[in-house]
Amino acid sequence: xxxxxxxxxxxxxxxxxxxxxxxxxxxxxxxxxxxxxxxxxxxxxxxxxxxxxxxxxxxxxxxxxxxxxxxxxxxxxxxxxxxxxxxxxxxxxxxxxxxxxxxxxxxxxxxxxxxxxxxxxxxxxxxxxxxxxxxxxxxxxxxxxxxxxxxxxxxxxxxxxxxxxxxxxxxxxxxxxxxxxxxxxxxxxxxxxxxxxxxxxxxxxxxxxxxxxxxxxxxxxxxxxxxxxxxxxxxxxxxxxxxxxxxxxxxxxxxxxxxxxxxxxxxxxxxxxxxxxxxxxxxxxxxxxxxxxxxxxxxxxxxxxxxxxxxxxxxxxxxxxxxxxxxxxxxxxxxxxxx
Numbered sequence: 001x002x003x004x005x006x007x008x009x010x011x012x013x014x015x016x017x018x019x020x021x022x023x024x025x026x027x028x029x030x031x032x033x034x035x036x037x038x039x040x041x042x043x044x045x046x047x048x049x050x051x052x053x054x055x056x057x058x059x060x061x062x063x064x065x066x067x068x069x070x071x072x073x074x075x076x077x078x079x080x081x082x083x084x085x086x087x088x089x090x091x092x093x094x095x096x097x098x099x100x101x102x103x104x105x106x107x108x109x110x111x112x113x114x115x116x117x118x119x120x121x122x123x124x125x126x127x128x129x130x131x132x133x134x135x136x137x138x139x140x141x142x143x144x145x146x147x148x149x150x151x152x153x154x155x156x157x158x159x160x161x162x163x164x165x166x167x168x169x170x171x172x173x174x175x176x177x178x179x180x181x182x183x184x185x186x187x188x189x190x191x192x193x194x195x196x197x198x199x200x201x202x203x204x205x206x207x208x209x210x211x212x213x214x215x216x217x218x219x220x221x222x223x224x225x226x227x228x229x230x231x232x233x234x235x236x237x238x239x240x241x242x243x244x245x246x247x248x249x250x251x252x253x254x255x256x257x258x259x260x261x262x263x264x265x266x267x268x269x270x271x272x273x274x275x276x277x278x279x280x281x282x283x284x285x286x287x288x289x290x291x292x293x294x295x296x297x298x299x300x301x302x303x304x305x306x307x308x309x310x311x312x313x314x315x316x317x318x319x320x321x322x323x324x325x326x327x328x329x330x331x332x333x334x335x336x337x338x339x
Contacts, residue, residue: 003309003323005068005121007330009155009248009285010131010197010219012292013058014050014073014100015093051100051108051128057290060107060126063302070117070127070327072155072218073097076292077134079162079169087144090137094151097130112152114335131155131195131218140165140179145186154338155193155216158184159203167203170229176206184210191339196220197248197287200229204236214243214337219250219287222274226267228255234278241279246333248287249275249325251295263296268308269315272325281321285330 051073052060063069075093077086101110109120111127120127130151135158138144148156158180159169166180176184184207187194194215196207207215217240223231232240232247240247249271250256256263256271275284288295288305298304312322 001310001313002064002067002306003326005070005327005331006306006309007070007072007117007285007327008058008290008305009072009216009246009287009330010074010133010250010292011058011071011288011290012074012076012133013056013071013290014097015076016050016056016291049100049104050096052104057288057295057300058302060104063126064306067306068121068127068327069302070111070120070129070330072129072131074131074133074157074292075137075153077132077136077160079134079136079160079164082136082164083139086134086136087139090132090148094130097128101128110152112154113338114331117331117334129154131157133157133195133198134160134164135166135180135183136160136164138165138183142179142182142186145183145190145192149190149192153192155195155218156187157195157197157218158207159198161198167206168200169198169203170200172200173202175200175202176210181206181210185212188213191337193337197250198230201233201236208239211243214245214333215240216246216248216333217287218248219252219289220247221250221255221271225270225274226255226258228258230255237275237278237280241283244333245283246285246330247275247280247283248285248330250293251288251290251299252293253296254294256296265296265298265308265311267296268299269311272312272315272317276321281324282329282332284325285333286326 108126111117117127158167161169161171163172167176168174195218197217197220221231253263256267
């Protein structure tokens with residue numbers, strides 16, 4: 001049995017790089033090669049429909065036809081790209097998103113609200129929401145939040161793994177900067193969702209002290225089940241439950257299990273069960289991290305993402321709970337907070 005709908009809070013498919021793209025990105029950081037490499041990278045980005053490539057974890061043409069789908073598509077910025085270069089890198093991929101939305105308009109529709117999502121579904125199309133992974137896209141300028149809001153960005157992951165102008169990610173040890181506190185409040189004011197995935201514990205605590213509205217962990221698991229620092233502690237999960245936040249299950253091998261053996265679906269289930277024990281039945285969603293990480297074989301395509309519905313039912317979840325995780329919790333959250 002397949003779900004009637006599926007909402008995925010995070011994929012890297014939009015900016016997923018080939019090995020050639022990585023070479024060009026490294027060259028962009030080299031002053032002697034920057035101009036030529038940046039131009040070549042821009043040309044490659046503008047001629048590739050990354051959202052509809054065969055063999056990707058997420059590919060528009062490979063989604064189950066009977067499942068209404070909503071995909072949050074992140075513009076991922078590497079930690080090394082900062083300042084004006086970060087703003088330009090964001091703009092390159094923002095234009096690419098718009099181009100793909102126009103060129104693939106028979107399959108997908110860009111969405112900014114829950115009403116837009118339901119309208120896309122009514123037309124038989126995938127709903128696509130533009131997000132940003134790494135607040136370095138703001139280039140340290142508060143006024144850029146309004147720019148991103150006008151562009152249709154609906155969620156921003158404050159950091160990647162390192163430290164930027166806003167906060168510290170999970171491989172660094174500082175907290176939210178004064179600019180970061182201002183940015184959190186400004187994001188809330190423009191209706192862009194604050195995403196705390198990738199933050200270290202100190203930055204997470206600072207967000208708790210700063211945020212006035214519910215926020216999102218778009219792709220994070222439970223640290224009690226897998227001890228990786230990218231995962232959420234029980235205390236953090238309880239805080240998010242109390243605040244009616246949203247948490248997306250991450251399919252990354254390294255965040256599903258501890259040890260050398262490959263992850264399997266049952267490892268994901270252990271996280272689901274733990275979240276439910278902590279009262280997260282109305283907060284839990286999907287955040288695959290598709291095309292941005294290594295995932296178990298049972299979670300490497302849209303068809304298998306949708307297959308989680310039957311898997312959850314087989315593990316004893318009610319249809320109400322399974323529907324909540326697959327799509328209803330996220331849609332309810334979007335209706336309340338995507339303004």
